[in-house]
Amino acid sequence: MKRHLTLGLAALLATSGLVHAEGVVNLYNWGNYTSPELLEKFEAETGIKVNVTDYDSNDTALARIRQGGHGFDIVVPSNSYTQTWINEGLVVPLDKSIVTNHGNIAPEWVDVDFDPGREYSVPWQWGTTGVIVNTSVFKGDINDAGIIFNPPDELKGKINVIPEMSDVMAIAIYYAGGEACTMDMDVMRKVRDMLVSAKAHWKALDYGTVDAHAAGDFSAGIYWNGATMRARLQNEDLAYGYPTTGYPIWMDSAMVLADAQNTENAMTFINFILEPENAAMISNFARYANGVTGSEEFMDEVMRNAPEIVAAPELMAAGRFSPACSQEVNDLQSQIWTEVLQ
Amino acid sequence: MKRDSHRWKWILVSPALLVLILAASGPLLIVAVYSFLSPGNMGGVAWDFSTDAWFRVFFKRDIFEPENVTLNADHLAVFQRTIWLSLQTTVICAALGFPTAWFIATRPANRRMIWLFLITVPFWTNLLIRTFAIQEMIRNTGTLNTALLWLGVIGEPIEMMYTDFAVLLGMSYVFLPLMVLPLYAAMDKLDFRLVEAGYDLYASRFQVLRHVILPLVKPGFIAGSILVFIPSIGAYVTPRVLGGGRSMMMGNLIGLQFGQGRNWPLGSALAMVLLVIVVVALVFYLRITTRETGGRDGQS
Amino acid sequence: MASREFNVRALPGFGAVAIFTLVMLYLPIIILVIFSFNESQSQSAWGGFSLKWYVAAFNNSQVIDVSIRSLWLALMAAGIATVLATLAALATTRVGRFPGQTMIYALINQPLMVPEIVTGIALLIFVAFLKVQTGYAGMGYMVAAHTAFCIPFAYLPIRARLETMDLTLERAAADLYATPVQAFTYVTLPLLVPGIVAGFMLGFVVSLDTVVITEFVKSAGQDTLPTYMLGQLRRSVTPEMNAIATLFLALSLVVVSLFFLITRKRG
Numbered sequence: 001m002k003r004h005l006t007l008g009l010a011a012l013l014a015t016s017g018l019v020h021a022e023g024v025v026n027l028y029n030w031g032n033y034t035s036p037e038l039l040e041k042f043e044a045e046t047g048i049k050v051n052v053t054d055y056d057s058n059d060t061a062l063a064r065i066r067q068g069g070h071g072f073d074i075v076v077p078s079n080s081y082t083q084t085w086i087n088e089g090l091v092v093p094l095d096k097s098i099v100t101n102h103g104n105i106a107p108e109w110v111d112v113d114f115d116p117g118r119e120y121s122v123p124w125q126w127g128t129t130g131v132i133v134n135t136s137v138f139k140g141d142i143n144d145a146g147i148i149f150n151p152p153d154e155l156k157g158k159i160n161v162i163p164e165m166s167d168v169m170a171i172a173i174y175y176a177g178g179e180a181c182t183m184d185m186d187v188m189r190k191v192r193d194m195l196v197s198a199k200a201h202w203k204a205l206d207y208g209t210v211d212a213h214a215a216g217d218f219s220a221g222i223y224w225n226g227a228t229m230r231a232r233l234q235n236e237d238l239a240y241g242y243p244t245t246g247y248p249i250w251m252d253s254a255m256v257l258a259d260a261q262n263t264e265n266a267m268t269f270i271n272f273i274l275e276p277e278n279a280a281m282i283s284n285f286a287r288y289a290n291g292v293t294g295s296e297e298f299m300d301e302v303m304r305n306a307p308e309i310v311a312a313p314e315l316m317a318a319g320r321f322s323p324a325c326s327q328e329v330n331d332l333q334s335q336i337w338t339e340v341l342q
Numbered sequence: 343m344k345r346d347s348h349r350w351k352w353i354l355v356s357p358a359l360l361v362l363i364l365a366a367s368g369p370l371l372i373v374a375v376y377s378f379l380s381p382g383n384m385g386g387v388a389w390d391f392s393t394d395a396w397f398r399v400f401f402k403r404d405i406f407e408p409e410n411v412t413l414n415a416d417h418l419a420v421f422q423r424t425i426w427l428s429l430q431t432t433v434i435c436a437a438l439g440f441p442t443a444w445f446i447a448t449r450p451a452n453r454r455m456i457w458l459f460l461i462t463v464p465f466w467t468n469l470l471i472r473t474f475a476i477q478e479m480i481r482n483t484g485t486l487n488t489a490l491l492w493l494g495v496i497g498e499p500i501e502m503m504y505t506d507f508a509v510l511l512g513m514s515y516v517f518l519p520l521m522v523l524p525l526y527a528a529m530d531k532l533d534f535r536l537v538e539a540g541y542d543l544y545a546s547r548f549q550v551l552r553h554v555i556l557p558l559v560k561p562g563f564i565a566g567s568i569l570v571f572i573p574s575i576g577a578y579v580t581p582r583v584l585g586g587g588r589s590m591m592m593g594n595l596i597g598l599q600f601g602q603g604r605n606w607p608l609g610s611a612l613a614m615v616l617l618v619i620v621v622v623a624l625v626f627y628l629r630i631t632t633r634e635t636g637g638r639d640g641q642s
Numbered sequence: 643m644a645s646r647e648f649n650v651r652a653l654p655g656f657g658a659v660a661i662f663t664l665v666m667l668y669l670p671i672i673i674l675v676i677f678s679f680n681e682s683q684s685q686s687a688w689g690g691f692s693l694k695w696y697v698a699a700f701n702n703s704q705v706i707d708v709s710i711r712s713l714w715l716a717l718m719a720a721g722i723a724t725v726l727a728t729l730a731a732l733a734t735t736r737v738g739r740f741p742g743q744t745m746i747y748a749l750i751n752q753p754l755m756v757p758e759i760v761t762g763i764a765l766l767i768f769v770a771f772l773k774v775q776t777g778y779a780g781m782g783y784m785v786a787a788h789t790a791f792c793i794p795f796a797y798l799p800i801r802a803r804l805e806t807m808d809l810t811l812e813r814a815a816a817d818l819y820a821t822p823v824q825a826f827t828y829v830t831l832p833l834l835v836p837g838i839v840a841g842f843m844l845g846f847v848v849s850l851d852t853v854v855i856t857e858f859v860k861s862a863g864q865d866t867l868p869t870y871m872l873g874q875l876r877r878s879v880t881p882e883m884n885a886i887a888t889l890f891l892a893l894s895l896v897v898v899s900l901f902f903l904i905t906r907k908r909g
């Protein structure tokens with residue numbers, strides 16, 4: 001206890017003004033996404049302490065960094081935002097002399113459309129967004145987005161949709177027959193009407209609902225695969241559905257900020273998480289897949305055969321990597337989304 | 343001599359004012375400025391003058407038929423819900439707070455402190471904790487439902503979370519002490535001889551309550567109402583946690599624009615509107631109290 | 643005329659409502675505290691008594707870190723705010739109308755009235771601008787923001803106390819040839835202490851409580867307990883949160899008890 005008090009005081013002193021303190025790296029990440037074990041291991045191996053600050057949305061993170069004066073070194077945005085970060089010069093290219101594990105990145109994740117060749121980013125976790133269903137309430141086919149957009153009676157008023165615009169819009173657009181980043185007004189109008197009318201049957205639009213799903217507050221919803229797994233481990237009736245009409249695959253990647261104060265330490269950390277063992281640590285904690293070759297042997301049993309990670313080939317094939325859309329498309333989607341939300 | 347004492351007053355007051363202007367009032371001006379700018383790429387602002395934000399506060403242009411302009415029913419619904427929920431919260435707090443304050447004020451003097459202590463302790467608990475505690479109580483597998491199910495009173499859990507009711511419950515819970523304390527303060531100074539006089543004149547309890555007690559504690563009542571109503575209008579955390587993103591109040595609507603709505607100017611404009619509503623309520627309050635105290639506020 | 647055993651202070655039903663209200667006020671908190679000792683992770687099914695969540699909380703260096711920061715921030719903000727508020731109260735109470743009075747009241751009470759979300763976003767923009775211009779990203783902004791927020795809460799009790807103070811005592815001191823400074827130090831200030839203490843404590847608790855403003859102003863590694871909890875609430879909530887909540891409740895109890903003891907002594 002005393003050790004932690006001292007640590008706490010030290011951290012306090014370190015952050016209160018001496019942002020340039022030796023042996024520190026400031027990680028800005030999604031909440032509950034960083035394994036404490038990982039950080040301890042990193043500190044034990046390198047002597048560098050990791051300070052983690054949470055954000056709850058890509059928009060918050062982007063706004064904070066844009067404003068400047070934040071003191072963070074590493075950020076972990078989603079793929080749909082990554083290009084904006086790179087284009088605005090908010091992040092720096094990886095220092096390959098420190099990030100020697102760059103070759104560990106799984107081949108399928110190296111040439112991604114938001115960072116070809118991975119000059120700026122490395123994978124943190126990736127996953128899918130699909131449908132979570134309590135099979136004791138709904139007995140039908142769960143691989144269907146229609147459960148959410150056109151709910152059957154037993155699910156009406158018991159649905160939670162994560163308020164993550166890019167994910168929900170993607171599923172909705174695919175369901176309406178459109179392509180990602182479409183500007184087809186007919187499709188978008190259909191999407192808007194569908195979402196607005198479906199919302200009447202939704203109970204909530206909230207994050208942090210693992211417990212709520214497990215406890216039965218909700219009977220269905222749109223949710224991420226890893227979070228669904230956490231819920232399922234609490235309540236066996238829960239199942240993850242892959243909408244056959246299409247669902248988004250997303251990836252969060254770690255990048256080093258342009259105005260980082262501890263660039264070298266940041267690069268060291270980036271290199272650290274590209275070790276298969278360490279990547280597996282992140283996965284075991286967050287319950288998502290990582291993008292590092294060879295990490296499977298270090299992952300928990302529970303992860304290896306989980307239906308949220310491994311499913312029938314036809315279902316896996318329906319997943320589409322969600323690309324970054326143009327500003328125009330973003331605006332249109334934002335407008336529709338705001339209309340739906342209010 | 344008079345001018346000297348004025349100068350001293352200003353010197354004493356200025357440090358506080360400085361901090362307040364820098365860290366509270368000044369930044370508000372920025373919000374006002376932002377409401378006249380254009381939304382930036384992926385959030386933020388672009389320094390181009392635009393009244394679009396203010397337009398969108400009140401009107402809605404259909405996304406697919408830009409010529410179709412209507413009154414922004416969505417925003418109006420949120421405004422309306424905000425004011426309505428806040429009014430209801432105030433009424434509930436008054437209904438529960440008045441007897442509570444009266445009870446405490448009529449305890450023997452040496453015990454009063456203990457009761458006051460009891461009533462303020464929940465207030466000193468962190469807001470998030472209190473809201474979270476309510477959530478744990480009313481969710482489907484929460485304490486309330488579990489107890490009712492066990493008692494056999496209901497067969498299915500009652501859906502209480504993520505409704506306006508949940509938000510109402512949460513806000514009343516959080517703001518109740520703010521109603522009780524000013525009421526108690528007023529009742530503490532109450533001259534019970536006047537009450538006794540009422541009874542001596544053969545008035546019923548109800549008549550005494552209505553014609554003697556209530557008018558005498560009115561200032562406390564009004565103070566409590568304002569202390570509940572105004573924070574209710576600006577509530578953010580409680581509707582967020584208990585309303586689940588569906589029962590949006592103005593605070594949440596504003597927050598949305600700075601998040602996924604990616605329209606900071608609109609968020610700023612809405613914030614200004616919220617501010618105006620609060621000021622109106624405040625002015626209303628000041629006018630009532632000034633009238634009550636007979637305008638002798640040279641000392642207040 | 644028969645003597646009436648009549649209690650003028652009793653109003654029918656009020657006692658019952660009052661007790662009911664008090665019980666309802668405490669019920670959620672009591673449940674929270676009880677389940678902080680729960681063996682299982684559930685918030686509704688009792689799995690047995692266990693202190694493991696408290697152990698987890700104490701071993702969670704992040705929790706310790708944010709708690710210490712919250713307390714430090716609250717002490718600083720409440721302390722500075724109380725001093726400033728005392729000066730302001732002395733200047734603005736028990737004096738006749740003076741020019742600029744309304745503006746001063748408006749400024750002082752503004753944090754009370756303006757919704758936190760509005761102040762929060764205003765500060766987000768303003769402080770970020772300053773951070774870039776000055777390169778300083780320390781706790782100074784948080785302290786300033788919290789202090790500003792605490793000032794009205796400290797001001798009100800001090801002012802209330804000042805208003806009810808008996809002027810004759812100070813006049814007596816003057817009659818006894820005390821200088822204004824002496825009168826202030828030996829008469830006014832001691833009498834004012836309960837108000838100052840009340841103001842400090844109110845400010846302390848308010849600072850400890852603010853979520854929205856802190857959320858928008860904080861930089862790297864500047865999370866406070868409420869913002870940390872907000873982050874946790876978005877994900878999964880374990881009884882560790884209950885444990886933390888109970889600990890802070892205990893702290894509040896101690897603070898409030900102190901307050902009541904002090905004010906009772908001073909009458």
